[in-house]
Amino acid sequence: MIRIAIVNDTLMAVEAIRRVLATVADYQIAWVAYNGLQAVRQCARDCPDLVLMDLLMPVMDGVEATHQIMSQSPCAIVVVTASVNAQASKVFEAMGYGALDAVNLPILGVRGQADNGAKLLAKIAIIGKLLGKSPRRQDQMQPAQKGPVPSKPVLPLIVIGASTGGPRALKAILSNLPKNFSAAVAIVQHIDVQFAPGLVQWLNDRSPVKVELARDGGRFEAGKALLAGTNDHLILRSDLTLTHTKEPQDCFYRPSVDVFFSSVAKYWPGSGVGVLLTGMGKDGAQGLYQLRCAGWHTIVQNQASCVVYGMPKAAVELGAAAKILPIDGISAALVNLFVNYF
Incomplete structure (x- = not known):
């Protein structure tokens, strides 16, 4: 059973969401709030498993409500709004404060049925797995085996994994790297x-380092950040080019940090720096452990600066973290490492 709260100031929108949720027996509506302030107060009294949060509301909008809920009564939040693309900037702000994802609002059809609800249900199913109802996933991966490698990489490389609260954490790191990094x-x-193209643009506007979507056949370049931008997994191949793959299909984190880190640990000809940031779940912990076993320096975000201390905590417990740093200290550490080590 997943207890779900609805936050939306429009009665028709609330009803559309109700009808979509009613199609799944295991989804129970915990309560309904009609503005962000009501949602903050309701979460303090009765914290649900999941909040479906609108963005544009009176009294308090969804961005600030997400911020306050994650600070005071943290729970899973998905933005559900009329047009995600039209509100991209606010969507990324909400994600920076801890919203897990965003999806367009279902609408009531002419016969009273709720249309366009499939994507919302798919998002909720993924959240259900993140809340602990998922089957075993890639936690059985073993450290990647590598042959002899050069003492230094062909190109200095940093790999970063992030989830809940990640956009804001990524901005904090990238905005403090030098332009000639x-x-x-x-x-x-x-x-x-x-949302990937919008996130790239959002980060580009806030970072001296150029940010682009990773593409099949692409290669790493100095001073450029490549972002995984599909629902398939990004991986590094033996020829040091990037590609996307659907495998493993049973991994519900898409794209998966573990899958990418594992491929880098296996094929990158040397060492680098692996960074694991704020996020719900455990994705990235095994991959970061593989990187550390391969001789990489590894950094995780500390609990105090995380929106959700799930992924970094899992990495620390696994022994994958060489350093645990606040988000404001990670970019300085990266600059220092590449000046003094690589």
């Missing part, structure tokens, strides 16, 4: 494919 950067952020 000598390393290449690769990022896997749990985000739906439709």
Whole structure:
């Protein structure tokens, strides 16, 4: 059973969401709030498993409500709004405060049926797995085996994994790197494919380092950050080019940090720096452990600066973290490492 709260100031929108949720027996509506302030107060009294949060509301909008809920009564939040693309900036703000994902609002059809509800149900199913109802996934991966490698990489490389609260954490890191940064950067952020181009633009506007979507056949470049931008997994191949793969199909984190980190640990000819940021779940912990076993320096975000201390905590418990740093200290550490080590 997943207890779900609805936050929306429009009665028709609330009803559309109700009808979509009613199609799944295990989904129970905990309560309904009609503005952000009501939602904050309701969460303090009765914290649900999941909040479906609108963005544009009177009294308090969904961005600030997400911020306050995650600070005071943290729970899973998905933005559900009339047009995700039209509100991209606010969507990324909400994700920066801890919203897990965003989806367009279902609408009531002419016969009273709720249309366009499939994507919302798919998002909720994924959240259900994140809340602990998922089957065993890639936790059985073993450290990647590598042959003899050069003492230094062909190109200095930083790989970053992030989930809940990741956009804000990524902005904090990338905005403080120098424009002439000598390393290449690769990022896997749990985000739906439709939001990836907007996230790239949002980060580009806030970072001296150029940010682009990773593409099949692409290669790492100094001073450029590549972001995984599809619902398939980003991986590094033996020829040091990037590609996307659907395998493993049973991994519900898409794109998966573990899958990407594992491929880098296996094929990158040398060492680098692996970074695991705020996020719900455990994705990235095994992959970061593989990188550390392969001789990489590894950094995880500390609990105090995380929106959700799930992924970094899992990495620490696994022994994958060489350093645990606040988000404001990670970019300085990266610059220092590449100046003094690589």
